[in-house]
Structures are given as structure tokens and as C-alpha cells.
Amino acid sequence: MANTVLQNPSISTQISPGDRIRRLVWKLCIATLILMAIGSATRVMNAGLACPDWPLCYGTLVPTAQMNLQVFLEWFHRLDAAIIGFGAIALSGLSWWYRQELPKWLPWAATFALGLIVFQGILGGLTVTELLRFDIVTAHLGTALLFFTTLLIIGCSMMPYKGTGNVGKLPWVSLTAAILVYLQSLIGGLVASQWALHQCFGGSQLCTVMNSHIAGVVPPTVATLAVVVWAWRTSALHPMLRNLANWAGICVIAQIAVGVATFHLHLQVEPLTVTHQAIAATLLGILTALTVLAFRDRNSHKTSNTYTPVSHS
Structure with a gap:
């Protein structure tokens, strides 16, 4: 052979x-x-x-x-x-x-x-x-x-991918975080496409749109940090899921830092604005991957534990 x-x-x-x-x-x-x-x-x-x-x-x-x-x-x-x-x-x-x-x-x-x-x-x-x-x-x-x-x-x-079956509620927490990040990205796109930050600083126009994006940071941030905490509190979690959760936490912290810098610099540094968008997409991608793999882990464990009656005929 x-x-x-x-x-x-x-x-x-x-x-x-x-x-x-x-x-x-x-x-x-x-x-x-x-x-x-x-x-x-x-x-x-x-x-x-x-x-x-x-x-x-x-x-x-x-x-x-x-x-x-x-x-x-x-x-x-x-x-x-x-x-x-x-x-x-x-x-x-x-x-x-x-x-x-x-x-x-x-x-x-x-x-x-x-x-x-x-x-x-x-x-x-x-x-x-x-x-x-x-x-x-x-x-x-x-x-x-x-x-x-x-x-x-x-x-x-x-x-x-072969999971450990110890994901608990992590798939749902991650899915929630991914949806919130997606919605916040859409609000950010609305702010960018209307140049709301420039107009708010220049003539106090579209400040509601800009402020909605700033306030909207809270839900996806809390949900993403919940993913990180949940991953670390879950014993025997697959290392890939734990690593993805860690990267999600790093991305959300970096995103907030870049967002604050972009705000205070009034969008005058173009690479920062581009980085802000790129990190948001990366964070969404990480949470999506984590969600899919966590659901695979959960479902495969359920399937493997399903009792199949044995026929004695």
C-alpha cells in the first residue's frame, strides 16, 4: 500500500x-x-x-x-x-x-x-x-x-471540530452579543454615512444620531464581556472557544479605545476611523465563529447522549 x-x-x-x-x-x-x-x-x-x-x-x-x-x-x-x-x-x-x-x-x-x-x-x-x-x-x-x-x-x-459538551448557555450569550454588535455597526454606519459627528461638532445637527451610537456601545460591550466571563467560568471548555472569547474581549476593549480617540480627535485621523470599522467587523466575525462552534459543541453533545432503544426481537 x-x-x-x-x-x-x-x-x-x-x-x-x-x-x-x-x-x-x-x-x-x-x-x-x-x-x-x-x-x-x-x-x-x-x-x-x-x-x-x-x-x-x-x-x-x-x-x-x-x-x-x-x-x-x-x-x-x-x-x-x-x-x-x-x-x-x-x-x-x-x-x-x-x-x-x-x-x-x-x-x-x-x-x-x-x-x-x-x-x-x-x-x-x-x-x-x-x-x-x-x-x-x-x-x-x-x-x-x-x-x-x-x-x-x-x-x-x-x-x-469535536467539542467537550461543556458550553452551557454560552452559545446563546454569544449569539446575543453578535446580534448587538451587528446592530451597533449599523448605527455606526448611519453615523458615518450622514457625517453626524462632523455636523454635531460643527452646527449641533444630527447629535441625536451620534449620541445613539455612543449610548449604543453599552449593550454589545456588556454582552461581549459576559461572553468572556462565561467562557472563563465554564470548566473544561474547548480551548478554541476560550481563545475566541479572549479575542472578543480584546477587540471590544480596543474598539472602545479607538472610538474614544476618534471622537476626541473629531475624525481628523483617517487611519483611526478605518481601524474602528475594521475592529468592529473583526469582533462580529469572532463572535459569529464562537456562536457557531458553541452550538455545534452543544448539539453534538446532545446527540451523543441521546438514548436509542435496543430491540430484543
Whole structure:
């Protein structure tokens, strides 16, 4: 048998459809996180309308004649979005092609992700044609975060994981924290798309919107810290869950520190604003991964402890 493997290395290196799809999903997750960071940079650099047309930029694929920092940010943002779009098409296609060898839910989840990215592309076009209308820009961010979490759910559901069965209420606490972080991110997107902080400092306008974001920090922060405390108080918890909880705690502390700095500097330091958005997306991703794995841990333990009657016939 060993000689056969040596003579035919493809036997030992063959990648299963599940592994291939999981690798694609992780690559798409990273690309989406980068896309959201670039989108934030595009907004704070006032580059949202640097390309006046859509989907091309100045009527070309690569606007070399008009290229500057603002045009590059908007153009690269669209390029990354297009790559993710093709990746989502590949994900859906592979999931349906190999559906006999994959979990039954996977093709439908991949199709849902593809639908989100198509909707995201439509919103991206509308942000240009509607001249950065705040509700469209906020919906653009919300859809990107939803696509990101969908990819993470797929990836974490397919990765090898064997839990300890000692999660208790951690899945529900983590799910609550993830939902609160998502909602707070939407409020933050609303603040950013309306330039509420600038308008409040400059003319005492939209201060209610800004203050709602500041007050909204409390629920997701408390919920995330509850995840950390719950993880440390749960004995024999899987090390991966404990590490994810620790990283969630680090992210929420870093997010508050960056948010305070951004507020006191009146959004004058663009990298801080971009970092604020990136940490929020990272925190949401960590909590999503923690939630999925914790539910897998809980459900697998329930299944393994289910009593199956033995027939004596």
C-alpha cells in the first residue's frame, strides 16, 4: 500500500470537495474583511464618488489617466468586490455540483451568500448613482456584514471540530452579543454615512444620531464581556472557544479605545476611523465563529447522549 501511494502521489494529496469549498470560503472571508476596510477608507477619504460612473471608472477598466489616491481607493474597492463576486459564483457552483458529497444545507447557504453579493453589487451601483445617499450607504455596509457572517457560518460549520459538551448557555450569550454588535455597526454606519459627528461638532445637527451610537456601545460591550466571563467560568471548555472569547474581549476593549480617540480627535485621523470599522467587523466575525462552534459543541453533545432503544426481537 505504501508503495502504491509513493508511485501515485495524487492519492495522498487529493483534496475533497468539502476541503476545497472550505478553503474558498476562508479566502472569501479575508477578502470581504479587506473590502470593508477599503470601503471605510474610501468613505473617510471622500473617495466615494471618485469614479463618477459605474460599473466602469471614467469609462475604462483601469483609469490610468485619472489615477490618484482617491480614484485608486474607489477603483480598488470595486476590483475587490468583483473578485469576491466571482468567488461567490464559484462557491455556489461548486456546492451544487458536488451536492451529493456535501451537507444538504450547503448549496442553499451558498446560494443565499451569492444572492447577498448580487444585492450588494446593486447597492454599490446605487451609492454612486444616488450620490452617496445615507440610507443606501448604510444598507451597503449592513449587507456586507451579513455576507461576511454568512461565510463564517459556512466555514465554521464545515471545519473539523469535536467539542467537550461543556458550553452551557454560552452559545446563546454569544449569539446575543453578535446580534448587538451587528446592530451597533449599523448605527455606526448611519453615523458615518450622514457625517453626524462632523455636523454635531460643527452646527449641533444630527447629535441625536451620534449620541445613539455612543449610548449604543453599552449593550454589545456588556454582552461581549459576559461572553468572556462565561467562557472563563465554564470548566473544561474547548480551548478554541476560550481563545475566541479572549479575542472578543480584546477587540471590544480596543474598539472602545479607538472610538474614544476618534471622537476626541473629531475624525481628523483617517487611519483611526478605518481601524474602528475594521475592529468592529473583526469582533462580529469572532463572535459569529464562537456562536457557531458553541452550538455545534452543544448539539453534538446532545446527540451523543441521546438514548436509542435496543430491540430484543
